[in-house]
Amino acid sequence: MAVFTEVSFEEAQKLMRRLNLGELRDLRGIEGGIENTNYFASSEQDGVLNHYVLTLFERLSAQQLPFYLYLMKHLAHAGIPVPDPQGDANGDVLHAVCGKPAAVVNRLAGKSQLAPEAVHCAALGEMLARMHLAGRDYAREQPNLRGLPWWNETVPVVLPYLAPEQAELLRAELAFQNHTAASSDYAALPRGPVHADLFRDNAMFEGERLTGFFDFYFAGVDTWLFDVAVCLNDWCIDWTSGRHDEAKAQALVQAYDAVRPFTAAERALFPALLRAGALRFWISRLWDFHLPREASMLKPHDPTHFERVLRDRVQQAWRP
Ligand SMILES: Nc1ncnc2c1ncn2[C@@H]1O[C@H](COP(=O)(O)OP(=O)(O)OP(=O)(O)O)[C@@H](O)[C@H]1O
Numbered sequence: 001m002a003v004f005t006e007v008s009f010e011e012a013q014k015l016m017r018r019l020n021l022g023e024l025r026d027l028r029g030i031e032g033g034i035e036n037t038n039y040f041a042s043s044e045q046d047g048v049l050n051h052y053v054l055t056l057f058e059r060l061s062a063q064q065l066p067f068y069l070y071l072m073k074h075l076a077h078a079g080i081p082v083p084d085p086q087g088d089a090n091g092d093v094l095h096a097v098c099g100k101p102a103a104v105v106n107r108l109a110g111k112s113q114l115a116p117e118a119v120h121c122a123a124l125g126e127m128l129a130r131m132h133l134a135g136r137d138y139a140r141e142q143p144n145l146r147g148l149p150w151w152n153e154t155v156p157v158v159l160p161y162l163a164p165e166q167a168e169l170l171r172a173e174l175a176f177q178n179h180t181a182a183s184s185d186y187a188a189l190p191r192g193p194v195h196a197d198l199f200r201d202n203a204m205f206e207g208e209r210l211t212g213f214f215d216f217y218f219a220g221v222d223t224w225l226f227d228v229a230v231c232l233n234d235w236c237i238d239w240t241s242g243r244h245d246e247a248k249a250q251a252l253v254q255a256y257d258a259v260r261p262f263t264a265a266e267r268a269l270f271p272a273l274l275r276a277g278a279l280r281f282w283i284s285r286l287w288d289f290h291l292p293r294e295a296s297m298l299k300p301h302d303p304t305h306f307e308r309v310l311r312d313r314v315q316q317a318w319r320p
């Protein structure tokens, strides 16, 4: 259930009119998602029915949101299929509904491909590279707020909940990542705005055609390779064992490389960044699981999944 704040038809109608999006015809709460209140909203303009998503931000502040919303706008204008936040007469894309920060974006066609084949991984890789290139001239700066400083802060908080062998792995991996981040290869990695959470449920497909990426609310400026690693760790593994899937991984990285060739430093750091991608989600899932937010309605994801992925990545140093 992902309607934490009820929005009335009248309230939504008022916003759609203010954004010059026509007359609201349908408003339906969306069930998926755990972070925000989301509604599908359809409105009619000049006899045409257009489809939008209205989001009320339950966690993010009005200070953090412009980076995400204007990034989506920038990418959409560059031809990347991402939801385009709708502006008012002043061009502002951050609105307020029921006292919460809110946005209206266009609704992407298609549905998530939760059991992707190599062909879907290739489509993802190609679009991810195009998205990275399109983000190069985005002017706003915001770091990945779930990056190394957050890992260093959060690991001591979750350690008391772990069994000794888990705590040992977590501590050792954090030390390894701090060491990696201080290396010259790491300093040489190309960077820019990244999605940072591009799991299978944050992309849409119609058949084999990728129709878009959404849910940019963990985006930030980080290494492009981190984004690739997060994708490989979710799209190109065996979902039960957490093991690397060679055919899917090759499909993803070859399609990416054909658009934006990997540098020597990136090739050298593939194994370390795959580990970083697994560590990031192991930590956040441990944190959500052991320290749930007050009044939270979310069902935490299974942290042990990313412990398995991390162990697999430590055991097998994979590079394309
Ligand atoms: N722009 C969009 N176009 C089409 N569908 C969308 C769009 N935005 C959201 N949705 C639908 O709404 C659902 C919930 O959205 P989302 O995943 O962004 O939820 P959330 O609570 O914000 O985040 P999280 O995935 O972290 O729980 C998605 O699974 C998708 O079906």
Ligand SMILES: N[C@@H](CCO)C(=O)O
Pocket: 197, 199, 281, 284, 285, 301
């Ligand atoms: N993709 C994250 C959830 C936050 O979007 C996870 O699977 O842990």
